[in-house]
Amino acid sequence: MLRLLRDGWDVVCLIRRNVAPAREKVDCLMADLDDLHSLHLAERLAGPIDVLFHAGAALPAADRSLSFYLVSNAMATAALLEAAEAWRVRSFVYTSSLLVI
Secondary structure, three states: OHHHHHOOOOEEEEEOOOOOOOOOOEEEEEOOOOOHHHHHHHHHHHOOOOEEEEOOOOOOOOOOOHHHHHHHHHHHHHHHHHHHHHOOOOEEEEOOOOOOO
């Protein structure tokens, strides 16, 4: 994100819960990432999107069920891919939230 800001890109983060942006010049929009309607509302607020980086995922916790992870991770990724197609995003970058060995 820092590199994008240094290179002059406008950065907007879609987040699941209301948090303050970690950096100035970054807008954070709350959206239900597995709900296309919520994503389309966020896109209208954000404006045109050239590149979508997907780095969000629910991390393992003892009190969460398998269905929670399926909705939070797999279904959210599918919804973001569908949204990216509808928004005519030029590039979709999918990255892991954890170190992959």
